[in-house]
Amino acid sequence: MTDTELHLRKFQKELSAGTVSLVLLSVLGHSSRPLYGYQIAKQLQQTQDALLSSKQSALYPVLRNLHAAGLLDSLVEPSVDGPPRRYYTITAMGREVLRSWTDTWSSARDSVDAILEGKFQ
Amino acid sequence: MSTAPPTTIAAYLDQLREALKGADPALIQDALYDAEEHLRSELAENRGISEADLLARMATTYGVPEEVAEIYRDKEIQITRALRTPPRKPAQSMLGSFFGVIADPRAYASLFYMALSLATGIFYFTFVAVGLSLSAGLAILIIGIPVALLFLGLVRVLSLVEGRIVEVMLGERMPRRPAYANAANGFWARIGNLITDPYTWTTMLYFIMMLPLGIIYFTVAVTGLSVFAAFVAAPFVRMVDGSNFSGLFIDGIEVTSNWNFLGDAWLPLIFATGVVGLFVMLHVARGVGYLHGQIAKVLLVRSTAGNL
Numbered sequence: 374m375t376d377t378e379l380h381l382r383k384f385q386k387e388l389s390a391g392t393v394s395l396v397l398l399s400v401l402g403h404s405s406r407p408l409y410g411y412q413i414a415k416q417l418q419q420t421q422d423a424l425l426s427s428k429q430s431a432l433y434p435v436l437r438n439l440h441a442a443g444l445l446d447s448l449v450e451p452s453v454d455g456p457p458r459r460y461y462t463i464t465a466m467g468r469e470v471l472r473s474w475t476d477t478w479s480s481a482r483d484s485v486d487a488i489l490e491g492k493f494q
Numbered sequence: 495m496s497t498a499p500p501t502t503i504a505a506y507l508d509q510l511r512e513a514l515k516g517a518d519p520a521l522i523q524d525a526l527y528d529a530e531e532h533l534r535s536e537l538a539e540n541r542g543i544s545e546a547d548l549l550a551r552m553a554t555t556y557g558v559p560e561e562v563a564e565i566y567r568d569k570e571i572q573i574t575r576a577l578r579t580p581p582r583k584p585a586q587s588m589l590g591s592f593f594g595v596i597a598d599p600r601a602y603a604s605l606f607y608m609a610l611s612l613a614t615g616i617f618y619f620t621f622v623a624v625g626l627s628l629s630a631g632l633a634i635l636i637i638g639i640p641v642a643l644l645f646l647g648l649v650r651v652l653s654l655v656e657g658r659i660v661e662v663m664l665g666e667r668m669p670r671r672p673a674y675a676n677a678a679n680g681f682w683a684r685i686g687n688l689i690t691d692p693y694t695w696t697t698m699l700y701f702i703m704m705l706p707l708g709i710i711y712f713t714v715a716v717t718g719l720s721v722f723a724a725f726v727a728a729p730f731v732r733m734v735d736g737s738n739f740s741g742l743f744i745d746g747i748e749v750t751s752n753w754n755f756l757g758d759a760w761l762p763l764i765f766a767t768g769v770v771g772l773f774v775m776l777h778v779a780r781g782v783g784y785l786h787g788q789i790a791k792v793l794l795v796r797s798t799a800g801n802l
Contacts, residue, residue, distance in 0.1 A: 411535035428555075428557045434525075452534075452535075458535070
């Protein structure tokens with residue numbers, strides 16, 4: 374692995390640490406029905422984006438903790454293929470948090486873009 | 495990667511368990527559960543593909559066991575930092591740390607747990623005593639087998655429930671998913687595991703212990719709170735009652751006579767004792783909460799070595 378790749382990996386890891394909660398909350402915010410971990414992972418895979426579709430195992434701990442923080446509701450349903458599946462839906466508080474996170478994200482993204490384009494020189 | 499790529503889901507989970515060795519047992523249980531749910535969902539979506547091919551493909555999407563283990567360790571640290579309320583900085587002075595307990599939600603939650611433990615203790619004890627004796631008594635009849643299995647299954651469920659109570663109230667990390675049982679093993683093998691697994695028996699031991707512990711916790715919590723609250727209230731009662739207070743009677747027997755036999759001069763001291771006592775109670779509750787969390791962790795969570 375070259376140095377550039379190593380730096381890229383590290384950057385991706387840090388960037389995804391900050392955004393994965395926002396992305397998961399947003400996926401569930403847009404969904405009209407409860408989703409389980411695997412379905413969410415598949416949706417993110419469709420983006421083809423290296424950052425979002427990377428290691429799906431990382432989603433589960435985040436989902437669980439969003440649930441623990443009261444942003445998601447969950448229910449367990451038995452499935453024929455394996456262990457019972459845990460379905461998640463967004464809570465009212467989750468929606469509120471999602472709105473504020475979205476605002477923060479938008480303004481941060483715009484500022485970062487502006488800086489990357491050299492507007493503040 | 496040092497180990498050969500897994501060719502079955504069971505082997506994958508074993509490798510994951512191996513890779514997580516030394517991590518919090520509760521975390522391991524959750525990680526195994528998540529992985530199994532995901533892998534089996536993928537398998538169900540892609541019928542006709544062998545488990546080995548599927549796992550080879552999943553190595554890039556879900557991750558190989560070592561990566562997954564790394565991710566879970568990382569996430570646990572990050573998330574604990576980001577989403578949980580940070581622990582309060584310990585107060586510098588002795589006095590500060592003694593009275594600071596009043597702002598610690600953990601102390602109140604533990605106090606509530608102590609009061610609740612009598613009810614849960616009675617329930618758990620009765621459940622295990624009845625379940626065990628029914629299973630043993632009916633063992634000679636054919637219906638003894640389903641009764642025993644139902645009982646053992648319910649023990650597992652209750653263990654998870656108690657784990658959730660302990661985590662929420664006492665703050666000890668407990669499993670959020672049931673213990674992983676290898677679905678590839680046959681029905682009878684799984685039943686055999688249920689009986690030979692020491693964790694089944696330590697869980698029952700915990701449930702039995704919950705009755706005496708619950709009685710002690712409840713008594714300490716209720717007695718401590720009411721005695722010290724009465725101490726705090728004493729001067730105010732004295733102010734209200736003046737000298738005309740004729741006493742409180744239950745069934746014609748006065749229960750309040752001579753309650754102020756020490757004389758009014760002692761009232762400030764009694765009040766101060768009450769206030770200090772209530773703070774001591776919060777410390778006691780926090781201590782009991784921590785100790786009980788440790789007991790629950792040892793008896794209710796399987797250590798990593800067990801391989802089902």
